[in-house]
Amino acid sequence: KNEVEQSPQNLTAQEGEFITINCSYSVGISALHWLQQHPGGGIVSLFMLSSGKKKHGRLIATINIQEKHSSLHITASHPRDSAVYICAVARGGSQGNLIFGKGTKLSVKP
């Protein structure tokens, strides 16, 4: 079983819809990251959070440490939000690496 699971794997939405992408993990963590990978391949860091909730524009990220779960919400979705969204966790108590989910591919239709 993967240590980081994302759902859904693929998501198609109509412009303007509210979107939720979920991330569940099975290890203790010190931080969780949400990344966006554009169709051209570039990767952008959206959020890093260790508790609670963060908001940036139309994007909101929440984390529940007890339930080992995080969600990324997009309000008023737009075709330019079409991308792959990747969840990654920093395993607590160890050096170095992030553990990445396989990503959620979002397509927003006009």
Added chain:
Amino acid sequence: DAGITQSPRHKVTETGTPVTLRCHQTENHRYMYWYRQDPGHGLRLIHYSYGVKDTDKGEVSDGYSVSRSKTEDFLLTLESATSSQTSVYFCAISAQGRDYGYTFGSGTRLTVV
């Protein structure tokens, strides 16, 4: 103003040849990482560096070596390229490590024929 650049962006090479990919940063960040991205897998760590001449292996380090002789440059070398190393390679930097923000390079698409 990218802060991090990878070169080359694309490369085709033959099996058995050595290949070096370069990651260059202008942010003076301590941590630098090399990842590979393959269909069906999340990003996987190859090697990382936590300072000049300080490096460590990641989960898929076999067949790869790295060097960091200057803060700004982190080189990834495929000693003898194989078809299984065909992938997209990403470099990333972080000021303070995995509990802080990351900045990714644009990626290098490597094809080994």
